[in-house]
Amino acid sequence: MVYHEDENGYVNTECDETEETRTEVEQAATFDRARFLKKLGSTVFASLLVPAVFKDQFSAKANDPAETAPEFPILPEPTEDEDILVRMMRDVQRAMKKPVDQRKWSMVIDLRKCIGCHSCTISCASENKLPEGVIYRPVMEEEIGTYPHVSKRFIPRPCMQCEEPPCVDACPVNATWIRKDGIVEIDYKQCIGCRYCITACPYGSRVFDSGFSYMDGLASKGEAYLSPEGAIVYEKAPAYEYGKKMPREDHQSPIGNVRKCHFCLHRIEKGLLPQCTVSCIGRATFFGDANDPESLVTELIGKPNIMVLKEEMGTRPKVYYLV
Amino acid sequence: MAQVRNKREGLFWFLAIACFAIGLIGIYDRLVNGHVNANYGSYIPWGLWVAAYIYMIGLSAGAFVMSSLVYVFKVEKFKKIGKLSLLVALATLVGALVTIWMDLGHMGRAWRLMLKTNFMSVMGWMVWLYSAYFILLIVELWLAMRSDLVKCSRESGLRGKICNFLLFGNKDDSPERQAKSARLLTILGTIGIPLAIAFHGSVGAIFGVVGARPYWHSGLTPIIFLVGAFLSGGALLAFIAANWAPNKGTEEHRSMIALLGKIILAMLALDVLLEYAEITVGLWQSVPEEAESLKLILFGDYWWVFWFVHVGLGVVVPALLLIFNGKSVRAVAIAGALIAVTFLAVRLNIVLPGLSVPEMEGLLHAYSSRGLTFDYFPSVSEWLVFIWSVSLAGLIFLLGKTYLPILDDKEAKGLN
Numbered sequence: 001m002v003y004h005e006d007e008n009g010y011v012n013t014e015c016d017e018t019e020e021t022r023t024e025v026e027q028a029a030t031f032d033r034a035r036f037l038k039k040l041g042s043t044v045f046a047s048l049l050v051p052a053v054f055k056d057q058f059s060a061k062a063n064d065p066a067e068t069a070p071e072f073p074i075l076p077e078p079t080e081d082e083d084i085l086v087r088m089m090r091d092v093q094r095a096m097k098k099p100v101d102q103r104k105w106s107m108v109i110d111l112r113k114c115i116g117c118h119s120c121t122i123s124c125a126s127e128n129k130l131p132e133g134v135i136y137r138p139v140m141e142e143e144i145g146t147y148p149h150v151s152k153r154f155i156p157r158p159c160m161q162c163e164e165p166p167c168v169d170a171c172p173v174n175a176t177w178i179r180k181d182g183i184v185e186i187d188y189k190q191c192i193g194c195r196y197c198i199t200a201c202p203y204g205s206r207v208f209d210s211g212f213s214y215m216d217g218l219a220s221k222g223e224a225y226l227s228p229e230g231a232i233v234y235e236k237a238p239a240y241e242y243g244k245k246m247p248r249e250d251h252q253s254p255i256g257n258v259r260k261c262h263f264c265l266h267r268i269e270k271g272l273l274p275q276c277t278v279s280c281i282g283r284a285t286f287f288g289d290a291n292d293p294e295s296l297v298t299e300l301i302g303k304p305n306i307m308v309l310k311e312e313m314g315t316r317p318k319v320y321y322l323v
Numbered sequence: 324m325a326q327v328r329n330k331r332e333g334l335f336w337f338l339a340i341a342c343f344a345i346g347l348i349g350i351y352d353r354l355v356n357g358h359v360n361a362n363y364g365s366y367i368p369w370g371l372w373v374a375a376y377i378y379m380i381g382l383s384a385g386a387f388v389m390s391s392l393v394y395v396f397k398v399e400k401f402k403k404i405g406k407l408s409l410l411v412a413l414a415t416l417v418g419a420l421v422t423i424w425m426d427l428g429h430m431g432r433a434w435r436l437m438l439k440t441n442f443m444s445v446m447g448w449m450v451w452l453y454s455a456y457f458i459l460l461i462v463e464l465w466l467a468m469r470s471d472l473v474k475c476s477r478e479s480g481l482r483g484k485i486c487n488f489l490l491f492g493n494k495d496d497s498p499e500r501q502a503k504s505a506r507l508l509t510i511l512g513t514i515g516i517p518l519a520i521a522f523h524g525s526v527g528a529i530f531g532v533v534g535a536r537p538y539w540h541s542g543l544t545p546i547i548f549l550v551g552a553f554l555s556g557g558a559l560l561a562f563i564a565a566n567w568a569p570n571k572g573t574e575e576h577r578s579m580i581a582l583l584g585k586i587i588l589a590m591l592a593l594d595v596l597l598e599y600a601e602i603t604v605g606l607w608q609s610v611p612e613e614a615e616s617l618k619l620i621l622f623g624d625y626w627w628v629f630w631f632v633h634v635g636l637g638v639v640v641p642a643l644l645l646i647f648n649g650k651s652v653r654a655v656a657i658a659g660a661l662i663a664v665t666f667l668a669v670r671l672n673i674v675l676p677g678l679s680v681p682e683m684e685g686l687l688h689a690y691s692s693r694g695l696t697f698d699y700f701p702s703v704s705e706w707l708v709f710i711w712s713v714s715l716a717g718l719i720f721l722l723g724k725t726y727l728p729i730l731d732d733k734e735a736k737g738l739n
Contacts, residue, residue, distance in 0.1 A: 133694030193427050207364075207365035212359060256358065313534060
């Protein structure tokens with residue numbers, strides 16, 4: 001593991017704050033925005049084991065370490081055998097320094113490396129606080145052959161962030177569009193929830209937030225085998241998709257909206273990788289800027305064994321598969 | 324005769340009010356709990372309500388086109404049911420719009436459809452077209468009633484008051500004024516025909532343009548929608564005209580209903596032809612997903628909806644009635660009611676099979692969660708809301724024909 005020089009200082013701080021965060025999260029409702037962002041940021045970085053801090057959100061306190069902190073996580077000097085996650089973070093940070101319209105966020109998934117652990121599915125749900133009925137990146141499983149001569153293929157399916165997305169033209173109220181960096185965004189405050197875009201997506205990438213809760217139908221507090229408190233904290237915690245705080249309240253967006261994967265835009269913009277990419281234990285998911293000739297994804301997209309799903313639809317996905 | 328009529332009338336009122344009251348439970352559930360108790364979700368995003376919407380909007384478009392036979396093509400035989408068909412078109416349109424409103428994830432944002440329209444989206448076009456159609460329908464109905472409003476405004480009681488109010492203070496009913504109304508009606512009706520076709524065609528095109536769903540993705544889809552609309556709307560009108568036309572009991576009425584019977588029989592034949600083309604071409608397996616959807620319709624879990632409800636009760640029985648007993652008012656009324664009611668099965672068989680085939684193989688088992696399933700059967704709440712909106716349309720019709728001079732007839736005096 002490679003750490004930056006001042007790693008100890010950071011790690012200590014991180015640990016302290018994580019402890020705090022845990023107790024704080026239980027009373028998430030009482031949080032003020034700035035403090036919560038700070039805590040959340042710390043938690044995220046701690047989980048990454050990469051020292052980093054946010055810059056602009058909380059300049060209120062004079063002795064705040066954030067004030068002196070860099071914009072993006074500090075990365076070690078490049079080495080020959082460094083983890084590709086570090087290289088891809090460097091790719092992301094390089095891209096973030098370019099104007100937004102020169103970035104082209106793309107993902108490559110190496111199906112030969114995917115072991116079907118579904119970690120990406122779950123970490124994505126956790127990152128975006130996805131409720132029951134909403135999933136951004138399921139892993140499809142295909143079984144080939146008959147027992148005992150069976151092999152399995154696993155195909156993670158995020159949003160393809162198409163260059164010609166049929167969903168965008170379907171939306172009757174302009175609530176979804178392609179951003180300059182290529183990510184197909186949904187504005188939860190504008191979406192009326194007609195679900196036409198869901199029918200238009202050839203990949204099934206768009207889902208409807210019916211307002212379900214994982215707690216529905218469970219035994220009430222006291223009767224339950226397991227304490228439901230933790231689950232309630234999870235269910236009520238706000239999501240930070242598109243960098244906006246979205247608490248989960250009845251009849252409020254994102255309930256009643258169409259939702260989908262956004263390449264963890266809120267993370268990318270802080271110089272981090274999408275959660276599915278960092279949580280991939282087989283290092284099968286690659287992410288970066290396809291407009292950057294030096295990025296890892298550009299290198300991979302140039303391989304002859306690259307493919308996209310349903311190429312015949314003419315949607316021109318920005319999620320590629322290595323086969 | 325009059326007693327039988329009153330009994331039947333009472334039954335319809337009872338049914339409409341009872342269904343309205345029961346349906347309110349569904350409305351309450353929808354408004355308080357949102358979409359939690361609905362069975363549509365992420366993989367089957369559209370369910371009974373969307374099917375009900377295209378069903379009722381088809382009834383509306385069909386009834387409207389029948390009214391144009393009176394106001395545009397001046398078909399003398401249907402003169403007596405011009406206003407009736409406009410009222411049917413209006414009532415079913417309101418029912419349809421209320422249903423699709425309930426279907427929205429955020430009902431409070433429905434205004435965005437008008438003010439933030441994306442004209443790249445067929446749905447954006449549809450909203451503008453049906454708004455225009457809605458306005459045109461109301462103006463046309465008012466113009467068609469105007470002469471009779473003047474007469475009935477002299478009555479005492481609630482009906483007189485309503486008629487008086489709807490005249491907005493102008494009680495002029497001179498022949499010039501009547502001629503002006505008639506001219507305007509012709510113009511509006513003439514605009515109305517392409518508008519109704521464009522608007523219901525666009526409802527069909529919403530499905531037709533979706534390349535991701537091979538079963539929907541066909542140039543035939545909007546055409547089938549239109550023919551289905553003319554068929555179901557005409558059939559509903561035949562049933563209503565058989566029961567409530569102002570000239571009921573006369574020879575004129577009998578021959579009018581017989582002609583309506585012939586029209587719906589022709590429409591039925593055309594509809595069957597188009598369905599036959601769609602099913603047989605699709606089953607050829609050139610596009611496996613499309614064949615998959617068609618197999619679901621023909622042999623899937625809900626095969627009986629197609630074979631029993633649609634083909635049996637919606638095609639074979641009415642066709643036999645119309646072919647062998649087409650001169651009988653009762654037979655045409657039963658045939659019309661059967662076609663109109665069972666047409667919901669056709670609409671369900673458009674919406675659901677297109678969605679029930681996973682877009683990606685393996686999606687079904689990739690993640691298990693509520694709403695992430697390709698099985699769908701409407702929940703109790705969904706049925707209740709559906710019943711409510713249908714009974715709402717029914718009540719609008721019953722109230723309209725009671726309190727508005729829909730059935731007033733200048734020539735047949737004394738008949739009410």
